[in-house]
Amino acid sequence: MKTTGIGTSHAKIILIGEHSVVYGQPAIALPLPEVKLTVTITKLDSEQQLLDSRYFSGSITEAPENMLGIKTLILALINQFDGQSDGWKMNITSMLPAERGMGSSAASAIAIIRAFFDYYDRQLSRETLLKLADIEEKITHRSPSGLDAATTSAINPIWFVKGHAGQHLAMNVTGTLVIADSGVKGQTGDAIKAVKEQLLSNKEATVGQIETLGNLAKETKTCLQNGNSNNLGIILSRAQTQLKLLNVSHPSVDNLIQVAMDNQALGAKLTGGGRGGCIIALVKDAATAQSLSVKLIDAGATATWIQPLQGGNNDTNVC
Secondary structure, three states: OOOEEEEEEEEEEEEEOOOHHHHOOOEEEEEEEEEEEEEEEEEOOOOOEEEEOOOOEEEHHHOOHHHHHHHHHHHHHHHHOOOOOOOEEEEEEEOOOOOOOOOHHHHHHHHHHHHHHHHOOOOOOHHHHHHHHHHHHHHHHOOOOOHHHHHHOOOOOEEEOOOOOOEEOOOOOOOEEEEEEOOOOOOHHHHHHHHHHHHHHOHHHHHHHHHHHHHHHHHHHHHHHHOOHHHHHHHHHHHHHHHHHOOOOOHHHHHHHHHHHOOOOOEEEEEOOOOOOEEEEEEOOHHHHHHHHHHHHHOOOOEEEEEEOOOOOOOOOOO
16 A cells, blocks of 8 residues: 555536436536545554544544445445555545535545545546445435536536436537525435425326426537527526426525526526525626626625536547
């Protein structure tokens, strides 16, 4: 093993396809490479295995219940490398806000896995990376689609269908996304549960909403490839209507979306699991994005990020 192992990842946003992706519909997600997460494993002379993060510092075995997914993943990796008696300290440094639909848990898992494989000087395939990340995601998100892990580990936009490899997505559309944090922690697990309950209580309507979101994702792909930003904005707003019908939005999110639409957004919607978290708003250019960011902060957003829409490439597999 090395004396130091390093793993990195980054944030993501879902452009379209939240919740419906769990039921086999397509989704499109964008990586945010500038919003970084880094994990460093440093060898210790003792047999202690320590974690230092913004949520917890101490022995891995004493990590709190809200870090069960991460703890379980780390213990699985220790077993995989027969490292029960190896001493080290793991530092997690993150720019990602937690529970905001930006992939914090998946990004943590991806960087931890990469750090372990680097520390033990082993090759890591993408298939193995995503399989191991699923250990954490199944605990944190109950029924994960795999989209978060796929995107927080990628450098290009992804077209994703559950059970299939993600694909790079070429984008020719102009425009800029403004991402705004509502300040309310997203409740992904509760939102997933709410959709399941609606499938039981009102199956026909709920299935229709899920299928509509899938069709809107397909329309979005066409818009991105054909360069039609006005239509893309309309589609994003139509998706938000369906997400509200699925009962996964939140008043704070709805308020920021309305502010965006009142200030030159072409369209806006929640992004991520919902019940809080972030919104995305599509605007025509960077100047409008800067102006809208200020308005959203004034309306209660706790942070904003600006992301120009940039094309990926036409490779069929994500590396």
